[in-house]
Amino acid sequence: MAEAAVVVRDAVKLYGGVVALDGVSLSIRDNEFFTLLGPSGCGKTTLLRLIAGFERLTSGAIALHGQDIADLPPDRRPVNTVFQHYALFPHMTVLDNVAFGLKMRGVGLAERRRRAGEMLEMVHLSGFAGRFPAQLSGGQQQRVALARALAPGPRVLLLDEPLSALDLKLRQAMRVELKTLQEETGITFIFVTHDQEEALTMSDRIAVMSAGRLQQVGAPREIYEEPVNRFVADFIGETNLVPVEVGAVAGGLAPVALPGGAVLQLAAAPGSEGRHHVSIRPERLRLAPSGAGQLSARVERIIYKGTDLQLVARMAGGGELHVRIQNTARADLPPPGAEVGLVLGEGAARLLAD
Amino acid sequence: MSGGVRHYPGFAAIAALCLAILYLPLGVVAVYSFNASTSITAWGGFSWRWYIDVFQGPEAPRFRAAAWNSVTIAFLAASVATAIAVAAAVAMVRSGRFRGKSATFALISLPLMVPEIVTAVATLIFFSTIGLTPGYLTILIAHITFCIPFAYLPVAARLSGIDPAFEAAARDLYASRGQAFRLILLPLLAPGIVSGWLLAFIISLDDFIITNFVKGAGMETLPTAIFGSVKQGIKPNIMAISTMLLAVSILFVTLSWLAGRTGRRAAAPS
Ligand SMILES: Nc1ncnc2c1ncn2[C@@H]1O[C@H](COP(=O)(O)OP(=O)(O)OP(=O)(O)O)[C@@H](O)[C@H]1O
Numbered sequence: 145m146a147e148a149a150v151v152v153r154d155a156v157k158l159y160g161g162v163v164a165l166d167g168v169s170l171s172i173r174d175n176e177f178f179t180l181l182g183p184s185g186c187g188k189t190t191l192l193r194l195i196a197g198f199e200r201l202t203s204g205a206i207a208l209h210g211q212d213i214a215d216l217p218p219d220r221r222p223v224n225t226v227f228q229h230y231a232l233f234p235h236m237t238v239l240d241n242v243a244f245g246l247k248m249r250g251v252g253l254a255e256r257r258r259r260a261g262e263m264l265e266m267v268h269l270s271g272f273a274g275r276f277p278a279q280l281s282g283g284q285q286q287r288v289a290l291a292r293a294l295a296p297g298p299r300v301l302l303l304d305e306p307l308s309a310l311d312l313k314l315r316q317a318m319r320v321e322l323k324t325l326q327e328e329t330g331i332t333f334i335f336v337t338h339d340q341e342e343a344l345t346m347s348d349r350i351a352v353m354s355a356g357r358l359q360q361v362g363a364p365r366e367i368y369e370e371p372v373n374r375f376v377a378d379f380i381g382e383t384n385l386v387p388v389e390v391g392a393v394a395g396g397l398a399p400v401a402l403p404g405g406a407v408l409q410l411a412a413a414p415g416s417e418g419r420h421h422v423s424i425r426p427e428r429l430r431l432a433p434s435g436a437g438q439l440s441a442r443v444e445r446i447i448y449k450g451t452d453l454q455l456v457a458r459m460a461g462g463g464e465l466h467v468r469i470q471n472t473a474r475a476d477l478p479p480p481g482a483e484v485g486l487v488l489g490e491g492a493a494r495l496l497a498d
Numbered sequence: 499m500s501g502g503v504r505h506y507p508g509f510a511a512i513a514a515l516c517l518a519i520l521y522l523p524l525g526v527v528a529v530y531s532f533n534a535s536t537s538i539t540a541w542g543g544f545s546w547r548w549y550i551d552v553f554q555g556p557e558a559p560r561f562r563a564a565a566w567n568s569v570t571i572a573f574l575a576a577s578v579a580t581a582i583a584v585a586a587a588v589a590m591v592r593s594g595r596f597r598g599k600s601a602t603f604a605l606i607s608l609p610l611m612v613p614e615i616v617t618a619v620a621t622l623i624f625f626s627t628i629g630l631t632p633g634y635l636t637i638l639i640a641h642i643t644f645c646i647p648f649a650y651l652p653v654a655a656r657l658s659g660i661d662p663a664f665e666a667a668a669r670d671l672y673a674s675r676g677q678a679f680r681l682i683l684l685p686l687l688a689p690g691i692v693s694g695w696l697l698a699f700i701i702s703l704d705d706f707i708i709t710n711f712v713k714g715a716g717m718e719t720l721p722t723a724i725f726g727s728v729k730q731g732i733k734p735n736i737m738a739i740s741t742m743l744l745a746v747s748i749l750f751v752t753l754s755w756l757a758g759r760t761g762r763r764a765a766a767p768s
C-alpha cells in the first residue's frame with residue numbers, strides 16, 4: 145500500500161539553454177490523485193512527458209513501482225496519457241481508437257472489441273463506437289481520449305490539462321466524473337493543470353511548481369491553509385500579503401508586528417527575524433467598527449461578485465486589503481471612505497518564508 | 499488589401515495578354531488535332547482521323563513503344579522518388595533542428611532551381627564517367643533524381659500540418675516506432691503522398707531535355723518520339739498525340755491538387 149507509484153529524483157531537463165526542470169524530486173503514492181499545478185511555462189508538461197517517456201532526462205532518475213524507467217521508450221512503460229488536445233487518431237473510429245493500445249499489446253480482435261466496448265460504456269459513449277473523432281463534440285472527444293488511455297489497464301494515468309478545452313459547466317461535471325473514475329479504478333492519476341480550483345477540488349495531493357522547481361507538495365488543505373512561501377500563498381486562491389516585522393523566535397513562535405502596531409504570536413522558523421510577509425485570506429478577515437480589530441483601513445470600493453462581495457480597503461501604510469463578505473441578507477456595509485477595523489480570526493494570518 | 503492588384507490600370511489587359519500567349523497555342527493545337535484536312539493551317543471540318551492515325555497509322559508502333567517506355571518509367575520513377583521523399587520529409591520535419599538542415603533542404607530542392615540543360619549535361623557526363631550505357635536504366639535513374647523535389651514538397655507540407663501528438667499517442671499506446679509510422683503517420687500522410695506521386699509521375703512523363711540527353715540511340719519516350727517526328731515536318735497526328743499528352747497532364751495535376759486538399763483539416767492540431 146505504502147509503495148510509491150512514481151519516484152522522481154533530482155530531475156533536471158534542459159532544452160538547449162532553457163532550464164525546464166531544475167532539480168525536481170517527488171514521490172507519488174499508489175492509488176493517488178496527484179496534481180501538478182503551476183503557471184504557464186513552469187515545467188508541468190515537461191515533467192509529465194518525462195514520466196511518459198517522450199523526453200529524456202538531462203540528469204536525475206525516474207522509477208515506476210520501484211523499477212528504473214529512465215531509459216525505456218514510451219511503448220515499454222505501463223503508463224498511458226490523455227493528451228491536452230486528445231490526439232485521437234482522425235482516421236480511426238472511436239472503437240478502433242479505444243482498442244488501439246490493446247491491439248498493440250497483442251490482444252485478439254474479439255477480446256479487444258469487448259474491452260473497448262466496456263471502456264466506452266464506462267465513459268457513457270456506447271452509442272458512438274462507429275463514429276469518427278471529427279463527428280464528436282469536445283467533451284465526447286475528451287471521454288474517448290480517457291477511455292483510450294484506460295483501456296490497456298495502465299497503473300499510472302497521465303493527464304495534461306484534459307479539461308482546459310471544455311466550457312465551464314462541462315469542466316465542472318468532468319471534474320467530478322474524473323475523480324469518481326479514479327476512486328473506482330484505483331489507478332494513480334497524475335494530473336496537470338494551471339487551474340488552482342480544479343487542483344483543490346480533485347486532488348489527494350498537489351505539487352505546486354514554479355520556474356522548473358517544486359514549491360510545495362501537500363494535501364489541498366495544507367497548500368491552501370499552510371502555504372510555505374509567498375509564491376504558493378499568492379498562486380493558490382486569493383490572499384492579502386501584508387508586510388510585517390518579525391521579532392525574536394522562541395519555542396517556534398515569534399512576535400509579528402502588523403502595520404498599525406498590533407502584535408500576533410505566529411509560528412516561525414528560527415532565523416526568520418526581520419521583515420517578512422504574512423498571508424491573510426480575504427474570507428478570514430471580519431469587518432469591525434473603526435478602532436476595533438488588529439488592522440485598520442479605509443474602505444475604497446465594494447465589488448459585487450455574485451455569491452459574495454469583495455471589499456477593497458487601504459491601510460494607513462498604503463497596502464491594499466481585500467475582504468470577502470458573504471452576500472447574505474444585506475449586512476450594513478460601510479460606505480466608501482469610511483474607516484473600519486478588521487478582525488483576524490484564529491489562525492487567519494500565516495507567516496511566510498520569502 | 500484583398501483584390502488590390504486588380505484595380506491597377508491595365509491589369510485586365512495584361513492578364514488577358516499573358517493568358518493568351520500561354521494558352522492560345524495550346525488551344526490551337528487542340529482544335530487542329532480534330533482537323534479533317536492534312537493541312538495544319540486550313541480548317542477542313544471535324545474528324546477523328548488523326549487520333550486513329552496515332553493508333554493505327556504508319557507511326558503507330560513507334561508511338562506505342564515510346565508510350566510504354568514513358569508510362570513505365572514515370573510509374574517507377576514516381577514511386578521510388580516518392581518513397582525517398584517521404585523518408586526525407588520525415589527526417590526534415592520531425593527531427594527538430596540539426597546541423598546542416600537548411601543545406602539539406604537546399605540540396606533536396608536543387609533540381610527545381612538548376613537549369614534543366616545543366617542537369618542534363620551533368621547527368622550525361624556522370625553516366626559516361628561511371629560507364630553506364632545510355633538506355634532505359636539511365637533515363638529511369640535521371641528521372642528519379644529530378645522527381646524527388648516534386649514529390650517532397652506536397653509530402654513535407656502535409657507532414658508539417660500533422661500534430662506530432664498523434665505519433666506520441668501511438669507510442670504511448672505501445673506501438674513501436676515502425677507501427678506508429680505505418681498505422682498512424684502513413685495514413686495521415688496519404689493525401690500528401692498521392693499528391694506528390696501524381697506530380698512526380700507527370701513531371702517524369704513530360705520530361706524532354708534530360709531524357710533526350712541520357713536516352714541513347716533507339717530508345718524513345720513519348721516526348722522524344724514526338725520531337726523526332728516533328729523534325730520531319732509537323733503532321734496533324736503530332737497534334738493529336740500532343741493533345742492527349744496535354745489531357746493526361748491536366749488530369750494528373752488536377753488530381754494531385756485535389757489530393758493535396760483533402761482532409762487537410764482532419765489532421766491539423768486542434
Ligand atoms: N521542445 C522544447 N524545446 C525548447 N524549450 C521547451 C520545449 N518544451 C518546453 N520548453 C520550455 O520549457 C519550459 C517548460 O515548458 P512546459 O511545456 O513544461 O511548461 P508547462 O508548465 O506545461 O506550461 P503550460 O501551462 O503553458 O502548458 C518552458 O520555458 C518552455 O518554453
Ligand SMILES: [Mg+2]
Pocket residue numbers: 188189190
Ligand atoms: Mg503544458
